[in-house]
Amino acid sequence: MKAVHFGAGNIGRGFIGALLYESDYETVFLDVNGAVVDALNERNSYEVTLMGSEQQTIRVGKVHGINTLSHPAEGAEAIAQTDLVTAAVGPKVLPMISSLIAEGLRARFKKNPEPLNIIACENMINASSLLKEHVYTHLSEEEREMADRLIAFPNAAVDRIVPDQTSDDVLAVAVEPYYEWVVEKPAIKGAVPAVEGITYVDDLSAFIERKLFTVNTGHTVPAYFGRYKGFQTIYDAMQDEEIEELLRGALGETGEVIIQEHGFDRAEHEAYIQKIIGRFQNPNISDHVTRVGRGPLRKLGKNDRLIRPASLYWQLTGKEPIHLATVIAAVLLYVNDEDPEAKQLQEMIAAEGFEKTLQKVAELEADNPLIPIILKRVDELRRK
Template identity: 45%
Template structure:
């Protein structure tokens, strides 16, 4: 199996790339970071530090790397059996041109073997969005061939991968938690799905996408935002604070009630899932800053993301949402000099006021009661 993975960062190396390598794929990373490319090509291997109750070091071997905008990347797409990404939602559109060129070359070379493309991003149906970007730049006369031979497979991914320690001199060093989950939509593959240990198949992907978004992502973000409000530096510090923990658990229980209504999840099993996530946030071996987890607040406050989408679910099913409101107010309070979106958020709040700013960012109706509730909670936080 020939695999090309876009994104040689920590998630790419520590999660998806590792699973592909463990499945004995002929794996090439594509990235724009020349230091990472040089190190991967020189060493052909790297180590993954898996931390938790049973910490261990796992070796990843037989890897190479190319620039993600290069002709080498185009050539590899023409030959690959699987293409995956872990580049971040904002970067997907930027790699679409390279993918389109590779698919055209694949057609020109007469390669009719199935190719499956899987975006492994922290977003809802990221591969479908990548497909739209690819088809935007794909000539009309190529589209039918691509539809016939290329699968665009949506997935849900879950693994906490913090940044490398600041004092680390090894650009390939990566630390991951023990837990990982990669669930893919089996209905979207062309040909039989590849045998990759750790990749789970489902015909009901949205249930798992929303389970992760409404639980891990919602809880992680609210932990970060409330943690910053309490002057706590790490996710572990924040979730061990009783007041923060109470709101985070409450928000996950509120969003969980939506999932139980919508998808018929078992209530006891979902409660256990929430407990598992809280224990993951407590992992003493993962040093994850609240400022990093909270970054890009405009995206996280948008209509389809981890704060507003579960809130809309509570309105749909007439369910409680008081803790989600506190999380949204805390997100509006997030500040970071290093994050352009945080600066833009401050500008919007100053220019429009909290109510109009929240309406613009979230898409919530102007006359919605929850907007008033969130603004009241935000104003209360600002006065404390």
């Protein structure tokens, strides 16, 4: 079996590529990083280290690369002949790969008109659907009709922590042992891709929100509150009792949302929370708080990991989301001159104040009950 994967970065190699190899796929990585592509073609393999209590190294083989800057036609041809396409390039890059996918589909319709599933493995909701929208802008009406019959863009929820890398080897990558890759089964066209590690489900939305409101929300606590308290790494922040207490409180609030909205078993979800906290406490995969905290404007979006669960908690329980409000306050106080979004956030606050900035960034109406709760926490943190 053959797979094409967009993005030969750490997540692409250490997560998706590793599982494709375990499932006996021959994988072509499409990327613009010439050094990585050249190394893939020289070695046809790389090492992935699982950073658990006991480290384990596995070798991933049957791989090569195509530089899509210098050889786009080869990338399109690979798509035309493959059995599966996956992508892990980051949400902002999805539009940039859409034209090449469209070119590959155009060739496929002529040479190999078989069903194909294209799965965007990104840290966002409905990434594959977004990719489909961009791909379709490059197709004619006739080609879109053909794609509707043959091409699927199943959405996915993915989860694996890939920390900052320290190896001098351009291909070696270290990851945590835990992972989750959930794909919506009803959207599949043709045979269900036989990939070890994928969990196929009928309703993906519950799993997407469970991951977003637990893993992603949870990670913001040691990142932003850790930065506020002067810690450098997630692991160091997790040694602080106040931060761990805030984390448990925030995940208690998001957990109530998940349970009430999606019907997860309370005991099972509590066990899931404990597992997530344990992952943040793993010293072998600790990351810098500034890396986890990058992009605060996006993370304060109305449908993202903080504002949405805080709003839902208020609506579902009638109680103030005290812990989530504290985390949001820490984001508003986040200072990092090396992060463009952090600089923009502080410039907005300096010009318009906390209240107006919060309304604008989180798209909240002026009378939204969350605003005074959050501003109260901002004042408390500033006085400390």
